[in-house]
Amino acid sequence: MIPSLIRMARSRTYAEAINLLNTCQSNAATIEAIRKSGGRMNDYAIVEMNDYLRRIGYVPDDLNKLNVVHITGTKGKGSTSAFTERLLRTHMTGRIADVGLYTSPHLCAVRERIRINGEPLSEEDFARYFFEVWERLEGNTKTIYPHTPQFPIYFRLLTLLAFHTFISLGVSATVLEVGIGGTYDSTNIVPKPVITGITSLGLDHVAVLGNTIQDIARNKGGIYKAGVPALSVKQDQEEATRVLAECAEEARTSSYEVVPMIPETALGLRGAHQRINASLAVALARGFLRAQGKEGMDDALPRSFVAPLAGTKWPGRCQRVEQGKTTWLLDGAHTTESLTSCGEWAWGEGNKPGVLIFNCSGGRAGQMLLTALLEAGARTSSSELVELGKRFEAVIFCTNVTYTDGHFSSDLTSHAIDPNDLSQLATQNQLRDAWLELVPGYDPKQAHVVASIQHAVDLVRGMEGEHEVLVAGSLHLVGGVMEVASLQGSLGMV
Structure with a gap:
């Protein structure tokens, strides 16, 4: 290790912890391959x-x-985790640190990924636990294989940090969201969870990743464990349901259940699709609380679950934030299915977006994603797609770079962006072309390509009058807008 990094490791500030953590990021090519x-x-x-x-x-x-x-799952796992955490937190009392939550990615600050009772770790606690982990790895250099790096890659390191934090604080329950896949994910080293659950498996992951639905289901089913209850929502594809049942049988789980939909009830997270996520969360929480000896968990929707479900918050997902003359409609939806749900929400519940800020990963089909968003919006607002598109006063396609000078907020630094794509704004220009093709007659002068999130926010702030601004296509984009527009106060879950 170079001396400057050794000095940083000993100074123990949050900023220096983030700088060290960022040295463990993989580059764009590696992340895309994974x-x-x-x-x-x-x-x-x-x-x-x-x-x-x-x-x-x-x-x-x-x-x-x-x-x-x-x-785990391919869509809805973050929302399901949020519902589950809120249900457990409401029913488990009497300790200082009751429920830990580990999720990814973060929006504005890395410490959002590790929460205690709904609140992100403080900068001081994050730095303390981070350096305890870092210095143990630094002091114990013998790896199991010669090719194993001394320090793990970014997500592995954060997973180790989460485990260390939760053990150190003595949490009484942990909601653990898988990062990628299931079988090979860094979180999948817990020998015996209390209960496991799989959210919806999206078809667009099959199309984009080139895997079959059987491949995806088997990978996700890798979190099922011997002697542990295994749950899943009803999958759209019968083949996926069959494979998950096989995974449960092969793992010798104590039970396997496709959870039923809960009765209609108020939910704190917007969007019709959230009822599916809430149904799995209810089944997970009921199973967990039964295992802890909690009574009154036999109803399909226990009465004590109603208020926590209505009070659940999950920042950056179908979230409306009012700020002066601007109303921000924030949704990190980034698949065709989630953007369909986003469109239903964005043009429902009285919303009328007039500005769009959008970005997506270079490897995804931008036209397909924009089509899903606009088609859902058109159905919801009883409009034609082209008519709906023309209502936008501006559409802005930007990169996920935070600031106009080309640098990132340290918490939002990403090595995953292809520098060649970034320098040419290739993805953003492709998105603009796709928009103009989808919405014939749209004024090209109103379709902007900009190099940073700050450019996009500045464009919005320079517009006259009041505006509802829809931000979608990428959780990283949503987090960057929250950072630049100073919306971080809406990050809490409590």
Whole structure:
């Protein structure tokens, strides 16, 4: 390790923790390969992760003390985690640190990924636990394989940090969201969770990643464990349901259930699709609380669950934030299915977006994503797609770079952006072309391509009158807008 990084490790500030963490990011090519593999690139992933755990002083069985609810899926896993966390937190009292939540990605600050009772770790706590993990890895350099890096990649390191934090604080329950896939994910080293659940499996992941629905289902089903209840929502594809049932049988789970939809009830998260996520969360929480000896968990929707479901918050997902003359409609939807749900929400509930800020990953089909958004909006508002598109006073396609000078907020630094794509604004120009094709007759002068999120926010702020601004296509984009537009006060879940 170079001396400057050693000095940073000993100074223990949050900013320096983030700088060190960012040195563990993979580049764009590596991340794209991992994404396309569904997280299967490294056959040694779980063995290496267990070894990293050993090097910071733990064995896998220590993770069972966290009382884990393990959740995966291709859409809705973050919302399901948020509902589940709120339900458990409401029903578990009497300790200082009751419920831990680990999710990804973050919006504005890395510490959002690790929450205690709904609140992100403070900068001081994040730095303290981060350097405890970092210095243990620094002091114990013997790796299980010669090719294993001394320090794990970004997500693995954050997962180790989450485990260390939750063990150190003695949480009584942990909601653990999978990062990518399931079988080979860094979170999948907990030997015996209390209960496991799988959200909806999206068809567009099949199209984009080149995997079959059977591949995706089997990978997700890798979180099922022997002797542990296994749950899933009803999948759109019968083949996916069949494969998940096979995974449960092969893993020798204690039970396997396709959860029924809960009765209609108020939900704190907007969008019709959230009822599916809430149904899985209810089943996960009921199963967890039964295992803890809690009574009154037999109803399809226990009465004590109604208020927590209505009070659940999950920033950056179908979130409306009013700020002066601007109303921000924020949704990190980034698949055709989630953008369909986004469109239903964005043109429902009295919303009337007149400005769009949009970005997506370079590897995704921009026209398909924009079509899904506009088609859903047109159906919801009883309009024609072209008519709806022409109502936008401006559409802005920007990169995920935070500021106009080309740098990122340190918490939002990303090595995952292809520098060649970025320098040419290739993705953004492709999105603009797709928009103009989808909405014939739209004034090209109103379709902007800009190099940063700050450029986009400045354009909005320079417009006269009041505006509803829809921000969608990327959670990183939503987080950047929240950072630049100073909307961080809406990040809490409590």
